[in-house]
Amino acid sequence: MAAGSLTMLPDFSLSPRIDQVGVEERASCFTKRSIKKESKMNGLLLVLNMIDLTTLEGKDTDGKVKQLCYKAMHPHDAIPGLPSVAAICVYPSMVKVAKKALGDSGIKVASVATAFPSGQAPRDVKIRDTKYAVNEGADEIDMVISRGKFHAGEYNFVFDEIAAIKEACGDARLKVILETGELGTFDKVRRASDIAMHAGADFIKTSTGKIQPAATMPVTLVMLEAIRDFYYKTGKMIGMKPAGGISKSKLALHYLVMVKEVLGEDWLNNEWFRFGASSLANDVLMQIVKEKTGVYQAANYFSVD
């Protein structure tokens, strides 16, 4: 829609430059808050509810996806009243299985598409990939941008591609993965964020989880600030999803502090903020049980998937 509209698009080469030292300093501030007792508990429950429980492996089977869906609906039955996770994130070929397994639980099915994780495929293939996932029942599409084209300065190509995928998504929400680990600088992360949001992204997402570094707090801060500036300019809210490398509850709580202080409370729900993670859920569950029982927990009392 944005692509087709007549609004003047900004010159993306003029996206704000980022002060690296300042961003890193600011991001490290968020890790120094002390969150204890009830606020910690509420934070943990919120984190659990924001997780996109993910399996993106070549060895994924129907059985593995079904098992993960069960985990999504029943994170840890020993503690009654826990929220479910936000979504299951799988490859397009697994969408149908996940959709069926989740039934009417309200948990969304997100599918990666567009030749994930490299994105090295012709546009028509990417569009077909997306449409396939949507037709199979995906509620959300996680696309990757063409980083090669981005580095070559072909911003229009990247923009048009995102717009085309957005169109192919129909009603499904579109998350745009920038793969910040391959972008190199904060300036480029900011520029890619601006391109994605103007081109119609509903969410911007840091990483595929296949490249190191994946999500870090500074890079997420840069993207959150891009979202904030975009909101002030257009009045449109965009969601944020850091993915990869967030496996500890404490770190997840730091992210929540950052979201709250950069974007405000409106973003503190799974409509607008997600964690892409596979092992974070169990750590959160262990912390929740620790808070409830006062006893440190062991991984072998929690389901693997």
Add this chain to the structure above:
Amino acid sequence: MGKTIINKSSLRISENGLEKKTSSKRLEVLKTYKIYIGGQFPRTESGRYYIPVNASGKKLANVCLSSRKDFRDAVVAARSAFSGWSSRAAFNRGQILYRMAEMLEGRKLQFIDELIQQDATKAKAEKEVDLAIDRLIYYAGWCDKFQQLFSSVNPVATSHFNFSVPEPTGVVSIIAPQGDSLPGLVSVIAPAIAGGNTCVVLASETKPLCAVTFAEVLNSSDLPGGVVNILTGKPSELASWFVDHMDVNATIYCEKDSITQKMIREKSALNLKRVTFYDKVNWYSGEGQSPYFIMDTQEIKTTWHPVENIAGAGGGY
């Protein structure tokens, strides 16, 4: 002016009693006694410290007063080191324990010095260090031998080859003997790791110096980080955390304190920890070493392996 400063500093030195020769202009560089977690020497996360003193009231050092979070971190380190350590060849574990003894031998004088600071006579200190070294050698030898001694092939009525072998229990939390600094500590750590376990150890509260220096020995002796983690602090504060952590599989306590023993038994029941009390062991005698100490943190696994009844050869294995 320069003269005044020198006088002041030499005065300060003699007041503390750390250096007797006031003629020396050099300030002694004192060691920071830190804890040992995952092969690193962090300070306690709590930022707290305490100052143990010897019998004549001399301050020994500023020592970390570890918190439950240090213990938690140490358990995480011990757990992640467990699969690597337990799956090493038993022979290799023996080599590493031997290497620990070599390293300890090379730093004998430092340990003797610390033991003397902690009230031992020179003769006793020398004896204690020798004992600690010999004990490491003793368990180095047992690493690849106790399994044969405690394994069995069991007669069964069906056509199965049935055998039982000891396997390491997992992560062991140990509150080291509080009455001495080195031999007790080595005598509880060595059998636990010889059998393939990893451990978190709380050193003697009143005599913690050798424990930290022993960690430096471990650090330079091919022992993978996380296999032995050493904390300093108060058993009264940490004991309950040592025994109710769900990721700890066995626990060792060496004092006679019956109230603490009862608490340990109760809390260990939570995840069925293997509990051992060494409250009557004299670590300085021959009874302070035995393969049975290894067995205290082992569990017996039995395998039923189907076999054919060949050519009517009868039952058995």
